[in-house]
Amino acid sequence: MSIIISSFGIKYGFLVLFIAVGLPLFMFCLVDLTFGLAFILFISFLVNFIKKYVNAPIGIAQDALVFSMFFIIIISQIKERNWSFANHPVSFWVVAWILYNLIQGINPVAVSQLAWVYTVRSVAGLILLYFVACYAFKSLDIILRTIKIILVLVFASALYGLKQEWVGFSNTELNWLYSNPHTLELFYQWGRLRIFSFFSDPTTYGILMAYMAVFCSILILGPYKIWMKVVSGICVVACLLAMAYAGSRTPVVLIPIGVIFFTVLNFRKEIILAAVIFFVFGTAFMLKSTSNAVIFRIQSAFVLKNSQDVVDVRMKNQEKIQPYVQRHPFGGGLGSTGLWGRRFSPGTFLASFDHDSGFVRLAVEVGWIGLILYMVFIFQIMRWGIYYYFRVRDPMIKNLYLAINTAFFMLVIASYPQEAILQVPTSIIFYILLAAIVKLKDFDENFKEDASSSVQQPKDAPHLKAVDI
Numbered sequence: 001m002s003i004i005i006s007s008f009g010i011k012y013g014f015l016v017l018f019i020a021v022g023l024p025l026f027m028f029c030l031v032d033l034t035f036g037l038a039f040i041l042f043i044s045f046l047v048n049f050i051k052k053y054v055n056a057p058i059g060i061a062q063d064a065l066v067f068s069m070f071f072i073i074i075i076s077q078i079k080e081r082n083w084s085f086a087n088h089p090v091s092f093w094v095v096a097w098i099l100y101n102l103i104q105g106i107n108p109v110a111v112s113q114l115a116w117v118y119t120v121r122s123v124a125g126l127i128l129l130y131f132v133a134c135y136a137f138k139s140l141d142i143i144l145r146t147i148k149i150i151l152v153l154v155f156a157s158a159l160y161g162l163k164q165e166w167v168g169f170s171n172t173e174l175n176w177l178y179s180n181p182h183t184l185e186l187f188y189q190w191g192r193l194r195i196f197s198f199f200s201d202p203t204t205y206g207i208l209m210a211y212m213a214v215f216c217s218i219l220i221l222g223p224y225k226i227w228m229k230v231v232s233g234i235c236v237v238a239c240l241l242a243m244a245y246a247g248s249r250t251p252v253v254l255i256p257i258g259v260i261f262f263t264v265l266n267f268r269k270e271i272i273l274a275a276v277i278f279f280v281f282g283t284a285f286m287l288k289s290t291s292n293a294v295i296f297r298i299q300s301a302f303v304l305k306n307s308q309d310v311v312d313v314r315m316k317n318q319e320k321i322q323p324y325v326q327r328h329p330f331g332g333g334l335g336s337t338g339l340w341g342r343r344f345s346p347g348t349f350l351a352s353f354d355h356d357s358g359f360v361r362l363a364v365e366v367g368w369i370g371l372i373l374y375m376v377f378i379f380q381i382m383r384w385g386i387y388y389y390f391r392v393r394d395p396m397i398k399n400l401y402l403a404i405n406t407a408f409f410m411l412v413i414a415s416y417p418q419e420a421i422l423q424v425p426t427s428i429i430f431y432i433l434l435a436a437i438v439k440l441k442d443f444d445e446n447f448k449e450d451a452s453s454s455v456q457q458p459k460d461a462p463h464l465k466a467v468d469i
Contacts, residue, residue, distance in 0.1 A: 029065055033136040036069050038149050044425035045153045049198035052176045063121045070128040073135050085134045088438045090384055093377040098124045100373055104366060110333025112344035119335035126427055133435030140443040143436050150429055154212045158238035161197035165245045190293040194247040202246040204423045210251035211410040213239035214258035215403045222399030244294050249301035250417050254410045261409045314356055321364055331367035358415035358422055378412055385437045393446040400440060404433050
C-alpha cells in the first residue's frame, strides 16, 4: 500500500485495501449468509457516514452484495429444491411488489428510464434481503444474534449523535453541512445544529431512534436476564435523548402512537395503568413552559397551530397532485420525483413536486394501482405479525412479536408524513425483521401446523419454559 500510494495516489491505495480486505469479506458473506446479514446491517448504518469522507459507491456495493447473496440461494436451490423457507403468504406479496416495480421499467409515461434504474434498487431491489434472511434464519439463535447486532448498531448511532451534541461535529461533517446552503437551512433551527449521527439527515435518524426506543422498552418487559434488561434500558435513554436532539417532530409523535398500539395489543390492567401514567406525565411535560430550544422543539410537535401549518402545506401539495394521480393509474415512473427527478428529468412537473411522504411518493411514481398493492402488502405484514403474536406460547417469542409489530406500526404511520421505510438503514432493518415475523413461530414448540390452512395453530398446552437471550 505504501508503494502504491506514493506512486499513484491515495485513491489507488484504497483500491488495494478494498482488494485485500473487502473482497475476502464479500466472498465470506456469500459463504455464510448470517455473516452477510450482519455485514449488510453494518454497512447500512455507515454508508452515509463514509460518503462524507470518501466519494465511493458504497450504496451500489451494498446492493450488489444483496443481489449476490440472493443469487447464491437460487444456485443452492438447483440442488436442494426446497423453497419451504419462503413458503408463506407474505412471500407472495413480496414477489408481487418486486414484479410490479420491474414492470415500471417500461412505463411509457416515465421521462427517464435511467431514474428507474437508480430508484428500483431501494424500492424493490433491497427487499430481496427478505428471502436471504428467511433462508439464513434456520434457528432461533440466529434471529436473536441478528437482533442483538441491530441493537448494538442503534446504540452506537445514539452515542455518536450524543457526541455530536455534547462534544461537537467533526471538521469533515461541518464542511459537508456548509457546502450546501439548503442542507444547512434544514439542519440549523432554533439557534442550534440538529444532530444526525451516521446518517443523511436528522429526520431519518430521529425516526430510527423513536421506534427503536419503543422496541427496547418492550424488550425490557420480556423474559430476559437482568443484565439484558439493564442494557435495553440504557439504550432507551440514549435513543430518546438522541431523538430529542435530532429535533424532528415526526419521531416525537411516533412515541405515543407506539405506546397506544402496544397497549391495545397487550391489553392488561398493569399495561393500561402504565400507559395512563405515561400520558399524564407526558401531557404535563408538553404543557410546561420552557426556554430550552430542544424541549420547545419537542413541545411544538403537539401544538395545534404549528401542526396545522405543516398539515395545510402537505394537504395543498396532495390536492395539487391528485388530478395527476387519478389520470395515471401506473404513475409517472420510479424516480420521477425528489432527488432523482431533479437529476434525470429536470424541469418537469413531477421533478419540482415536493411529495413529503412515502405514500404520496408511491402514488405519484407507481400510480394508485401501485399504492393499493403496497398498502395490501403492508396490511398482510401487520395481519400475520399480529396473528402470530396472539397464537405463539413461548414468552420470549411472544415478546419479540410484540416489539416487532409495534415498531412496524410506527413505521407505517411515519410513512405518511415522511419517507420512513425506504430510508437506509430502516429499510434494511424492516426487511430483516419481516423475515423474523415469518420465521419466529417455527421455533415455538407449542405452535403446530393446521392441516386445513397454510397458517399454524398453537397446541392447547401452554409453554412454560423460561428462555432468555
